[in-house]
Amino acid sequence: MIPALGRLLILASLFTAAAGALIGFVAGRTRSEDGLKWARRFAYAYAAIIITAALVMVYALLTHDFSVSYVAQVGSRQIPTWVTIVSLWSSLEGSILFWGMILGGYIALATYVTRGRYTEYQPDAIGVWLACASFFSFLIAGPANPFHTVPNPPLDGPGPNALLQNHVLMAIHPPFLYLGYVGFTIPFGFACAALIKGRMGHNVLKPIRESLMLPWIFQTVAIMLGGWWAYEVLGWGGYWAWDPVENASLLPWLTATAALHSIVVVERRGILKGWTITLIQATFLLVLLGTFMTRSGVFNSVHSFTQSAIGPTILVFLAVALVFSVALLAFRIDSLEVEGRIEGAASREAMFLINNLIFVLITFTVLIGTVFPLIVEAINEKQMSVGRPYFDSMTVPLGALLLFILGVGPALPWGRATGYQVQRALIPPIISALLFVAGGYALGARGPWTLLTLAFGGYAAQVTIGQMFLPMRMRMKNGESAGSAFVEGQLRRGRRRFGSYIVHAAVVIVIIAIAVSSSMRQQTELHFARKGQTLQASGYDVTFLGIEQRQEPHRFSIIATFIVARNGKELARLAPRMNHYQSMREPIGSPDVYSTAARDFYVSLSNVDTLNETASISVYVAPMVMWVWLAVIAMALGALVALIPTRSVVPSAVRDPVPSDAQPETA
């Protein structure tokens, strides 16, 4: 029953999406109002059908209906309920269904929010969204169908991949990643619609910016959660290894970030329109490339849990989307009117340009390093990979440069600036730069790149904080009280600006924390020959308390307990473990971390002997790791502040030609 219902819903979603896409494009061409109305209805219908299909699958998982092929593949009666729900995206077929569900949600949301406005662009945008939706419904209906009927249903299933069960972060990370990845379809639709119409007026910039910002927030958090998961689970003491799957999540984020900045230049100066559209299209194409890389099995990585034969299908879609994007650009880019030009090298817009250039260079660096082994393998069947030093040596200077521009850019005024203005803007922040370097040196930072990062970070911090509260200070100078100046200048009128600078401040912290935590990490290996033994690691005393074995319903664990002490004072008890799952013969290690604001003390079990009670551990002591997670969350919150629409003072009829927030300073 359930499998048939599921298959019916998927076919209905395929039909609805394909028909809606057609109606959208035709309505865009004929400018028919009825056509647009119908395109909207089909968009809503598609969303309703695909979301229902996903919920049917969740129901089948929860009721352990093993006649559904996907449930027979990943379900189990032995696992906790949260793992059962998480299994919706733990394997390929389910994850594509989950993708469809999120795409449906995004399409419905975007259609609803933009209803009655942007009627020039909306039909084509809906057409593009539903065309993408048809592709994913086709995947679900054909090569990745989770709703096959199992003729003789088993009584119990194997459960999802053990690595997914091993940590609760695996329940949170994938949804964020999908909310980011899938969401980039929406700005892609708007950008293509603008190209099809050959116009990118002010009124389409707002939906493009907002629909880019929302998935960007999710993607930002998702990348952090992925790193955090790797840190908490994989046991090598780090959070980023330039693994192909990690890179796949980073690539679209880089181009999306560049686009969020270039949009500001379009708003202020009316230039870089084609460039911004190119970046948005590139973001979507990189999402497809990332999906291909992670879902096709061309890379085997700890993060890629699902592989199958859908690779070629995704590759075909990627090729179609690429040809479509390039052709649209080639035929239409000249019709986008240029309204201004860059006035001088020491101007805000020039810095935006350099910012974009750096983001594109980082994108190419990561893209080449990730794809190069694939190309080599395709040509001469030799297997290789590009090692971490390549990525580090390329991205560290570019990242430092980015931090430098993050400081210099907002200090400079738009348009032409006099030499005196430039000096007055650029010289004072050097004070903070020197303070940061001195502080870092006093705390033990010695690496040249670390010190340079601290200098640029200090510079950027002073500029960012100064700019952040500029509207409030101006109001207070005019006699307003601090409270009203804050509410009016920061939260009501200048909210987008305020949010943007919160993001910038958080980025300064993230980059400094990454530089410090990776360059000042210390590793020690300890071998305990007996219970009660105490050994030293990086100035800490580690005492081995013993080993405990614990049987849980879905796994068997060996847990070693240690006391971490400094100067005779106990700081924490850490219990790294090895988990044995039924579906895997080899155990999965689970490190344990004692985190403080200053540094993390990280213990990973490499070897235990339960008979003789001996244990070997790797200890990693790294400063500022916690700041990476917290500052990335601050980035997301800052972006959220910038995204919340400013309450408009102008009536909406007047608002459309010129955006209400007519003073966007940064993206």
Add this chain to the structure above:
Amino acid sequence: MSETDLARRRTRRFMVGAFVVAAVAFGVIAASGINQNLVYYWTPSDLHANGRKAYGATIRLGGMVAKGSIQKLGGSAVEFDVHDGKSRVHVKTSTVPPQMFRENIGVVVEGTMVPGGYFQSSRLMVSHNNEYKAPEKGHPVDRKELERMMKSVSEDNS
């Protein structure tokens, strides 16, 4: 042609020129960066076939731990042979072997050949998914499976 037009064209030519120079420079830097940091996925047979090239290059060597070859030295140092049914390579490593390390298990060691004719490894990884079975007598080693294993053992999983 007005003066501003001329100036604008000159600016544009300058911009295009600068862009090309930057792109070429970036390409050269990236290419040499990749070239210096390649990690080769080799079996013991590949390693022998490559001769001198194996000395100094970063290699991820995949194969089976030969039966009876494991010698535990003091501390965490371990020596053993890795084979693929045809050739074998002597490996010395200084890292703590993972829990499941034993004879006849698929391993991947990362390191390089050093003078003295053995493989010095800084990283020892054991295959998580036991897809690679020991080659039985008379059956050739399944190269595809071995390559899969070398890829699947993650960079960061030690």
